Amino acid sequence: MNDWLQLFLYFGILAVTARPLGLYIGQVLEPSGSTFLDPLLKPLEQGTYAVMGVEPHREQDWKEFAVSMLVFSVVTMLFTYAILRLQFWLPLNPQGFGEVADHLAFNTAASFVTNTNWQSYGGESTMSYFSQMVALASHNFWSAAVGIAVAAALVRGIAGNATGTVGNFWRDLVRITYYLLLPMSLVLAMALLSQGVIQNFSPYTEAVLSQPVAAEPSVVTQKIAQGPMASQVAIKMLGTNGGGFMNANAAHGFENPTPLSNFLQILAIFLIPSALTYYLGWAVKNQAHGWAIWCAMAIMFLIGFLVCWYAESAGNPLMTALGVDAHTGNMEGKEVRFSIFNSAFFACITTAASCGAVNSMHDSFMPLGGLVPMLNMQLGEVIFGGVGAGLYGILVFVVLAVFIAGLMVGRTPEYLGKKIEAFDVKAACLAILVVNFAILGFTGWACVSEWGLAGPNDKGPHGLSEIMYAFTSAAANNGSAFAGLTANTYWYNTTLGLGMLLGRFAMIVPVLALAGSLASKKIIPAGPGSFPVSGATFVVLLVGTVVLVGALTYFPCLVLGPILEHFLLNAYRTF
Numbered sequence: 001m002n003d004w005l006q007l008f009l010y011f012g013i014l015a016v017t018a019r020p021l022g023l024y025i026g027q028v029l030e031p032s033g034s035t036f037l038d039p040l041l042k043p044l045e046q047g048t049y050a051v052m053g054v055e056p057h058r059e060q061d062w063k064e065f066a067v068s069m070l071v072f073s074v075v076t077m078l079f080t081y082a083i084l085r086l087q088f089w090l091p092l093n094p095q096g097f098g099e100v101a102d103h104l105a106f107n108t109a110a111s112f113v114t115n116t117n118w119q120s121y122g123g124e125s126t127m128s129y130f131s132q133m134v135a136l137a138s139h140n141f142w143s144a145a146v147g148i149a150v151a152a153a154l155v156r157g158i159a160g161n162a163t164g165t166v167g168n169f170w171r172d173l174v175r176i177t178y179y180l181l182l183p184m185s186l187v188l189a190m191a192l193l194s195q196g197v198i199q200n201f202s203p204y205t206e207a208v209l210s211q212p213v214a215a216e217p218s219v220v221t222q223k224i225a226q227g228p229m230a231s232q233v234a235i236k237m238l239g240t241n242g243g244g245f246m247n248a249n250a251a252h253g254f255e256n257p258t259p260l261s262n263f264l265q266i267l268a269i270f271l272i273p274s275a276l277t278y279y280l281g282w283a284v285k286n287q288a289h290g291w292a293i294w295c296a297m298a299i300m301f302l303i304g305f306l307v308c309w310y311a312e313s314a315g316n317p318l319m320t321a322l323g324v325d326a327h328t329g330n331m332e333g334k335e336v337r338f339s340i341f342n343s344a345f346f347a348c349i350t351t352a353a354s355c356g357a358v359n360s361m362h363d364s365f366m367p368l369g370g371l372v373p374m375l376n377m378q379l380g381e382v383i384f385g386g387v388g389a390g391l392y393g394i395l396v397f398v399v400l401a402v403f404i405a406g407l408m409v410g411r412t413p414e415y416l417g418k419k420i421e422a423f424d425v426k427a428a429c430l431a432i433l434v435v436n437f438a439i440l441g442f443t444g445w446a447c448v449s450e451w452g453l454a455g456p457n458d459k460g461p462h463g464l465s466e467i468m469y470a471f472t473s474a475a476a477n478n479g480s481a482f483a484g485l486t487a488n489t490y491w492y493n494t495t496l497g498l499g500m501l502l503g504r505f506a507m508i509v510p511v512l513a514l515a516g517s518l519a520s521k522k523i524i525p526a527g528p529g530s531f532p533v534s535g536a537t538f539v540v541l542l543v544g545t546v547v548l549v550g551a552l553t554y555f556p557c558l559v560l561g562p563i564l565e566h567f568l569l570n571a572y573r574t575f
Contacts, residue, residue, distance in 0.1 A: 333364025356479025
């Protein structure tokens, strides 16, 4: 009963907060919008424009917007790469960590600039405080702001009436960071501090063991990592970044000490993506459409979560065959304090959004339990999705759904008064196919390469799942992992980094092209033949489009991976 109450409470809070937060986001993204923070932050905003040499009121077309976004991303990626390579000579390095290897620095810089936050390293054993705070935490703000800015550009393209412009990237970047992400992160960080999440600059503590380690009796001390964690945890959740200060991420007691801190963190992951659906309805003056998309996302999430929760609660049939009581379910790789429900709930939320933070090890999930997080990403992470990325991702599927509906009734497809033409459909398909290519292309390459096959710690279908999960997580800009894969190698770091860059920017550019195309069109009043983009019919069509595209693309690989492993386990066989 406690688990069900928590589930209803969670979605109740999301539904209640969607409207006020969505309206506030609209005020932040409107060129002439004003917020209650203006007296405090307006001078800082104007000063930032002056330093950057930006004309905030100058509107950009989609090409100018895309160039600005790409230039900013390249510069900040090089900034992060340089800090990681030079961290030994930089301040705030009490442990004296050396420079990060070139391939790992490339992978990490690509990871954080794309909002992926894949980590082929242990944060507390590799990164200095300076690297964590300046190189990585700053990207948690920047990459999240870029995602929201791109979503806003697409919404403006839909809502605009032959304007030809989609906003101003630099204005969006500054206002989203100052007025949305920073204040929310400050509030969440204070709440997490109250729960015991640490925030300090202390050197690592050398603790004397009360008992010797049986395998290594000469070891009598243990290093306990310290550091500025609460600030990074807050933005990594709100910005759906996910990169942990600690290698164990949200399973670590310093990052996630209590059930309340766990609930606040998973709430933060969906908070902005949920509100962006209301912002969409507000911007296009059709709130029923925004709520229809919210409901489609919630339905897809709940179906996947219930499957994952059931699979983990049912336990391991191999353990049952040995006479082990199965009523506790599959607790391998899970924190006792979070239970199976909160482990499965966290796993499904973090992969439905492009977050990637974890409070349990997905590699230890049952085959069907591990399939759900992987499929969440393969569907395009549009089930609320990352901040901004979830909204523009689902809108790409909306365009396809409307196109399919138009074909079925023999009419020119139309979406909110805009004719959907060949260019729009091509841009939407390209945005989807580039991610599919990155996932399946790199997975196939790894499966036939010596470097790829050297990575998995398991053979058979689970080994395939470990490889496929890694490239799915990279191209979908998630960052979670089946941790059984040894990925900190030259080839894996390089190919995963390339997969992240393709999955982010090769998708964003077609999305902005779609925004520009829609922005140039006039809005035509709805007629009797217009397809309604609200109500149950639209929700079913949208969910069906998302699921079918994902199922048809990835089903053969899933059959050879987690589905085959499920049947082998139930036949009491393993590799």
